Amino acid sequence: MGLNGALFLLLVCAAARAAASVRDGPLLNGNFEHKPHTSQMNGSRVLGAHAIPYWTVTGFVEHIKSGAQEGDMVLTVPDGSHAIRLGTESTIQQQLSVTRGKYYSVTFSAARTCAQDEKLNVSIVPGDPPGELPIQTVYTSSGWDSYSWAFKATRGLVSFVIHHGDDMLDDPACGPIIDNVAIRTLNPPHATHDNMLKNGDFEEGPYITKGSPWGVLVPPLNEDHVSPLPGWMIMASSKVVKYIDAEHFRVPHGSRAVELVAGLEVALVQEVDTVPGSSCRLEFSVGDAADKCAASPMIVQVATAGGSKSVEYNSAGTGGFKRDKLDFTAQHNRTRVVFYSTGYHMTSDGTGTLCGPVIDHVSLVCVPPTHARR
Known part of the structure; x- marks a missing residue:
């Protein structure tokens, strides 16, 4: 095995064992620019569960490059040159070291590809049941939107999970592209004598990726x-x-x-x-x-x-x-x-x-x- 191969294996093993200690900003390899080794790929499809550094994947997951051609469609990414695509019944997750009892908001960019009625389930394990993010409506001309989702940590070690379901059973590769995954610790403000509303100036909210031209969408919640x-x-x-x-x-x-x-x-x-x-x-x-x-x-x-x-x-x-x-x-x-x-x-x-x-x-x-x- 050459030096590059050895370094790659060390990186993958470390990523599989260690949880990322959370700081405000992008998750480790949150933009997916650290790509799998060619031995862990079949074309754009990711073969190994731990092939993408710092992430674990299941199901039909692709690591795509901006500008890749798929039929009449050219795949694009919002930042850098790589992103991941979640096919039918696929999951990508990263283990995080958080503070029990604290609140966190996760932000990521998503774009539809071939299905009109796509939905993403986002969750923290262990934690509350998954939240569903509807991505049917496209709010920007680029086709990319950034979404936010929040949770309260019930454990110090959790896994952040994005799951894509069975929208297009006839095409297992069909699904949304995900990029720019980031996190922010929330510090919910209290009501005061001068303002009975909490966070009336909206200064406390999800992480906004630097240079992002489209803001962050806050979805409906129970x-x-x-x-x-x-x-x-x-x-x-x-x-x-x-x-x-x-x-x-x-x-x-x-x-x-x-x-x-x-x-x-x-x-x-x-x-x-x-x-x-x-x-x-x-x-x-x-x-x-x-x-x-x-x-x-x-x-x-x-x-x-x-x-x-x-x-x-x-x-x-x-x-x-x-x-x-x-x-x-x-x-x-x-x-x-x-x-x-x-x-x-x-x-x-x-x-x-x-x-x-x-x-x-x-x-x-x-x-x-x-x-x-x-």
């Missing part, structure tokens, strides 16, 4: 699951909101915000404890991300049990925002705050990229009724 956007729930059947940053977009306040890219089909929601009869003021910013999302007007519906309001914002698609407020009286011990876009929008550059109004800098302050103060 109310008892961990949100990649602490404090907030995404209420929808299969649509998402987009988490954006000031490095790549225009945001009204701070360095993070949320863009409502799916119209009436998704709502951004948070519930807070309130005293019935309290006088409440909800303040917020509505704007655009400077992503050529031009519309006059964009309309955001803001709603609580105590009242609702339609907020119009005339967008030129070049950035900007307006402050607005909703005054209402709390009706119950729990008050649900809801934001959603009443329209569907695309960028004005003709690429078909979905976009929408931006929500940021949200605060809620309630003053209890006089008899509650005594």
Whole structure:
């Protein structure tokens, strides 16, 4: 065996035994640029369970190169020159060393190839049941979207798993391409006297890959699951909101915000404890991300049990925002705050990229009724 072969075997053995100690950023070989040895490949198909350094694979998994031709389709990757493709009933996983009781968000890029109704199951083992990420809707013109998913660590050593099911049984190779897998430790903020909402400025959220031009999609989740956007729930059947940053977009306040890219089909929601009869003021910013999302007007519906309001914002698609407020009286011990876009929008550059109004800098302050103060 030559020197290169020996070094390769040492790398594979170390990857199979050791768990990656988590730090914010890409997972070990999260962009799949460290490729399998040629002896572990049949064309693009990965043959060995531990052939991809730092990962374990099962089923029909391919390690692809950007520009590879498949029929009439040219495969592309969002970063570097390599990615993996998950075929029917295939899995890729990496073992992680995490802190028990901490919250984490995982981000990865995905693109459909030959199936229209593709879905990915993401999970932590041991942990809660898998979460399903719908990737049927493509939100960007490139065909690539970045998705986020979150979990609470119940053990110090866990495995992060992405599984692709049986969408195309007649073609075992058919499935999505995965790249740029990264992780971030979440530190969920608390409500304060000045703001009863948690994470009202959206500064705490999933990892955004440096140089990524499309933000991170936050999918719908059951109310008892961990949100990649602490404090907030995404209420929808299969649509998402987009988490954006000031490095790549225009945001009204701070360095993070949320863009409502799916119209009436998704709502951004948070519930807070309130005293019935309290006088409440909800303040917020509505704007655009400077992503050529031009519309006059964009309309955001803001709603609580105590009242609702339609907020119009005339967008030129070049950035900007307006402050607005909703005054209402709390009706119950729990008050649900809801934001959603009443329209569907695309960028004005003709690429078909979905976009929408931006929500940021949200605060809620309630003053209890006089008899509650005594």
